[in-house]
């Protein structure tokens with residue numbers, strides 16, 4: 429075990445919920461198993477449901493086991509670090525009881541009064557919890573206090589601003605860790621390494637050599653059990669405002685002068701500031717929305733979005749977005765960044781394709797019909813790695829060329845040791861490293877960009893549904909690229 433690992437109590441608000449059970453408990457277990465947690469730690473789960481420490485520990489054990497189908501032996505000592513307190517976040521008396529519990533656990537587990545408050549709850553509670561934690565003295569300790577906040581951070585810029593102001597009454601910006609789980613993904617973090625540690629890419633990373641960049645995050649699943657949230661959100665708020673714009677910022681930012689959270693953030697912010705803004709009248713020239721109808725998904729007949737649980741039968745909510753984004757700065761002027769994301773699409777995959785420009789004169793163009801542009805493909809999920817598409821001589825056919833691929837897979841085919849995004853982010857938070865969390869300035873700029881689109885879409889009803897489940901989205905998403913002489917590379 430690494431003795432440098434910080435000692436702390438992690439308080440999970442919403443500990444009986446889906447996120448805690450599917451993602452947080454398994455991630456904490458992996459940190460423990462891999463020696464990344466000090467033995468001096470405690471996890472306190474709070475929610476309204478009645479649980480004892482014992483029944484809560486059984487739940488945690490089940491969720492850890494469900495995430496490890498290999499029947500691997502579990503270290504039982506892990507569960508003795510877990511505690512539960514029935515708690516209503518709107519009831520002030522609960523906070524005093526929690527304060528007493530934390531103080532006793534500080535002593536028992538030698539946690540030096542360091543605390544992480546993880547808000548895995550509906551967003552309408554975020555502000556209230558932050559205020560109550562401060563007012564009831566739970567942040568008033570000799571150690572550090574950090575606040576981890578799940579998405580969505582607001583519904584639009586004004587609501588996000590209001591929420592931020594409320595939270596900032598209680599916590600400083602440096603204490604706030606806004607989660608974007610894409611920033612914890614191995615290959616999203618690798619974007620910076622690929623760009624800034626390879627002499628062959630950085631000199632070409634600009635409008636002289638790059639034709640376009642495509643970012644796709646497609647899902648095969650539909651809206652599932654999350655209809656109540658999703659029908660008010662849609663793909664633009666659910667995926668574009670956060671994950672897609674964060675990936676774009678990492679791809680487009682200037683090299684930071686140092687790899688510190690502040691320097692990286694400052695470069696990402698410049699990209700978001702340089703995004704070409706649209707007016708309500710020009711949104712349709714740059715963005716396409718879609719909603720899935722019935723169709724075949726993974727070989728099974730599935731219903732359309734409007735027939736799913738908790739969805740309005742005339743819903744105007746988009747389950748698909750494709751967009752062309754332009755970054756008006758010296759490096760990227762004229763290079764389109766295409767993004768697309770959606771539910772019930774043909775494949776579950778997140779991938780980035782960097783398409784390089786053709787050579788000014790390709791000597792092989794007339795001889796080989798099969799000359800392809802060079803592509804750098806960054807596979808984020810389910811594969812994790814990089815593929816470089818080149819042209820090489822066709823064996824035994826003289827000077828004819830053929831496309832070849834150089835592949836690197838970071839997990840060598842077995843993903844067991846690839847850390848989960850939440851595991852990475854929890855570990856970073858325990859170490860006070862906020863590099864892979866979103867700063868308020870990034871959140872604000874992303875909302876401002878997205879708000880123009882959502883306002884234009886709210887004002888005009890769409891002709892939905894407009895793509896079949898199991899397809900790659902509406903036809904208009906293909907036309908968006910075809911109008912520029914490009915096409916989506918298949919994923």
Ligand SMILES: NC(=O)C1=CN([C@@H]2O[C@H](COP(=O)(O)OP(=O)(O)OC[C@H]3O[C@@H](n4cnc5c(N)ncnc54)[C@H](OP(=O)(O)O)[C@@H]3O)[C@@H](O)[C@H]2O)C=CC1
Pocket residue numbers: 441442443444445446447448474475476477515516517518547548549550551578579580
């Ligand atoms: N689930 C996921 O995959 C993802 C979730 N998120 C975000 O994470 C957050 C949590 O999502 P999720 O786990 O799915 O939500 P759930 O609805 O599954 O869980 C909500 C939790 O909040 C608790 N709760 C509700 N009201 C109160 C209250 N008044 N006082 C105390 N506890 C309360 C519930 O427990 P009880 O009923 O016992 O009180 C439950 O533990 C949301 O912000 C969501 O957007 C983000 C990305 C992915």
Ligand SMILES: O=C1O[C@H](COP(=O)(O)O)[C@@H](O)[C@H](O)[C@H]1O
Pocket residue numbers: 645647666667778809
């Ligand atoms: O944040 C979200 O992300 C998931 C997709 O995440 P991934 O890691 O599976 O790519 C998406 O399903 C969900 O709607 C959204 O809230």
